[in-house]
Amino acid sequence: MEANRLTAHELLxxxxxxxxxxxxxxxxxYARIGKIDSKVRAYPRTGNSGKEADEKAVGCAGPLCGLPVTVKDNICTTGLATECCSRILSGFYPPYDATVIAKLKSAGARIFPWKANMDEFAFGSSTENSCFGPTCNPWNTAFVPGGSSGGSAAAVAGDEAIWALGSDTGGSIRQPASFCGVVGLKPTYGRVSRFGLVAFASSLDQIGPITKDVEDSAILTGAISGYDPNDSTSVDYPVPDYTKSLGMDIKGLRIGMPKEYFVEGLDEQVKLSVKEAAGKLESLGACLKEVSLPHAQYAVPVYYIIATAEASSNLARFDGVKYGYRAPSESLMDMYKKTRSKGFGEEAKRRIILGTFALSHGYYDAYYLRALKVRTLIKKDFDTAFGDFDCIIAPTSPTPAFRIGEKASDPLKMYLSDIYTISVNLAGIPAISIPCGFTREGLPVGLQVMAKPFNEEMIFRVAHAFERNTEWHKARPQL
Amino acid sequence: MSIDKETVQHVAHLARMELESGELEKLSSQLQEILVFIDKLSLLDVKEAEPASHILPLSNVLREDSPKECLTPEEALRNAPAKDGNFFTVPKIIE
Incomplete structure (x- = not known):
């Protein structure tokens, strides 16, 4: 088999x-990218920067032995443009590496010189909001790959990458992993340093791996996790060897299925695949029961207040002064306004305005403060559930991949595609999406496994037990 | 709660953006729709809930105030759209 089709652990x-x-x-x-990326467009900048980097002689050093890692365009990499697929950051070359990049380099990995496509500033669920144009789903190029880490997921699914890093604020790793039939993990908030991740919503963002199987996910998660003095929200908590959670049985584990997730709006084929997956886990000895997350229906509205409020504040730094695009202008105020109006895309403007509104005088208590309180209720739902269960399983997304353009003009519809992933970020818990089936149209379906904070081991244990006993992760798109 | 065009215009100014008339029209109606959806939160009783600005049991993370290596002026200015010596330059503010 060609090397690009192998998993990282096979290549190691x-x-x-x-x-x-x-x-x-x-x-x-490179041969694979040359062959299919004109159709998939996971890498928006092939043909420029970075070639020289990969021509440097590399040997097998460190545990990651020179393996290339594809990186989402919002993670800072010295020597490689980091533009968040936004016009406002055009031409930005970070003066430092994100902590995850430094960690990967010191473990012997190489950063793949072409960065992966994404929704501008991670604002989106389809990778249609990139200033470079959309990425397509390798399983059917008329469909979206999901988002915002759609370039990373499509590159891994299409064997244009061995593995990749994405970032997940409301589902941006798990939903594209689900749409592309690969494995995506959002670690516990605080598990992985956010230093050098261009901030979207600081209380929700986490960097995580997108891989071809669960073992690769465990390896890459271990390599990027750990306390970082440069990120005061990273937690000083020991990083276990996650590969030790692989190969364990799941007999007697208590697995909950939230009844609030299996309601109207959930695609019948997705529901069927997830129920079959639940049956598989039961046949492996797990004890499945219904669990209730009573505030589940409030997660999307809470998220679109908190995430946009934090985004409006974080994105204030893009003013045309220090980096990126600057619009020609006569006065300073004019420069700010023209730069931001021309530099940000439509979804970015929508979110900045919604967030600024939620934080503005007269609306703060009704929107932002109330949302923070409901966030507490959502977190308590999970605390209660994890008193009785070792993990929770659910669909990753209510639907399989949708057509390019299908939801582009209806932001609310787009937001609802993250209905099952968002509460995980609000509660700060870890969750993975693994392949669990296909629709009749041949589009992948993802199963989500969630666990208590800092219990990624439980997730890997359950996900790997499922993967060992199924073949879904071995399927590859025909391109 | 509703959001009219004037409010959107005002908020855009606070966020240092200007919207063209078509953009303003479209955004106002989309935001109105989103706010109607978000208003479902007003039905909940939140009297007993503390606000969670983040989910970690952390407060006031402090460190020693000791000198460390940092970016050189050249590195810090490398991405500047306009600069003069060791300074970022912007359009004139004072006449």
Whole structure:
């Protein structure tokens, strides 16, 4: 099999035994990109920057042995443009590496020189909001790959990457992983440093891996996790060897299925796949029961207040003074306004205005403060549930991938595609999406597994038990 | 709660953006629709709930105030759209 089709753990074995060199892997990836990326467009900047970086001789050093990692365009990488797929950051070359990048480099990994496409500033669920144009789903290029980490997920699904980093604020790793039939983990809030991640909503954002299987997810999560003095919200809590959670049985584990998630709006085929997956876990010895998350229906409205409020504040820094795009103008106020109006895309403007509104005088208590209180209720729902259950399973998204353009003109409809992922970010807990089936149209379906804060081990244990006993993760799109 | 065009215009100014008339029209109606959806929160009783600005049991994370290596002026200015020596430049503010 071509090297680009293998998983990272398979490649690590081959590299250590010298059956393959990093150069073989690079050549296979570049050949694949050359063949299919004009259709998928996971990498918006092929053909420029970075070529010189990959021509440097590389050997097998450190535990990650020279393996390339594809990185979402909102994670700072020295020497590589980091533009969040936004016009306002055009031409930005970060003067430092994000902590996750520094960690990967010191573990011996290489950063793939082309960054992955995304919705501008991670605002979106389809990767249609990129200033470079949309990425397409490798399973059917008329469909979206999900978002906002759609470039990362499509690259991994299409074998244009070995594995990738994304970021997840309301589902931006898990939903595209689900739409593209790959594995995506959002770690516990505070597990992975956010230093060098261009901030969207600081109390919700986490960086996480998008991979071809659960073992790769465990390896990459271990490599990027840990306390970072540069991020005061990263937690000083030991990082276990996540690969030790692989291969364990799940006999007697108590798994909850939230009854509030299996209601109107959930696609019948998705429901069927998830129920079958639940049956599989039961057949492996887990004890499945219904669980209630009574405030589930409030997660989307709470999220669109908190996330936009934080975004409006975080994005105030893009003013045309320090980096990126500046519109020609006569006065300073004129410069701010013209730069921001021309530099931000439609969804970014919508969210900045909604967030500014929710924080503005006269509306703060009714919107922002109330949303923070409901967030507490949502978190308590999970605290209660995890008193009785080891993990919770659910669909990752209510539907399979939708058509490009289908929801582009209806922001509210788009927001609802994250209805099952958003509460995880609000509660700060970890969750993974793994492949669990296909629709009749051949589009992947994802199963979400959630656990208590800092219990990624439980997630890997359950996800790996499911994966070992199913074949869904082995399917590849025909391109 | 409703949001009219004047409010949107005002908020856009607070956020240092200007909207063209078509944009203003479209955004106002979309935001109105989103706010109607969000208003479902007003039905909930939140009297007993503390606001959660984040979910970690952390407060006042402090560190020693000790000098460390930082960016050089050249590095800090490398991405500047306009600069003069060691300064970012912007359109003139004072006549």
């Amino acid at each position: 074995g081959a590299l250590k035994e010298k059956r393959l060199s990093p150069k073989d892997i690079d050549e296979a990836i």
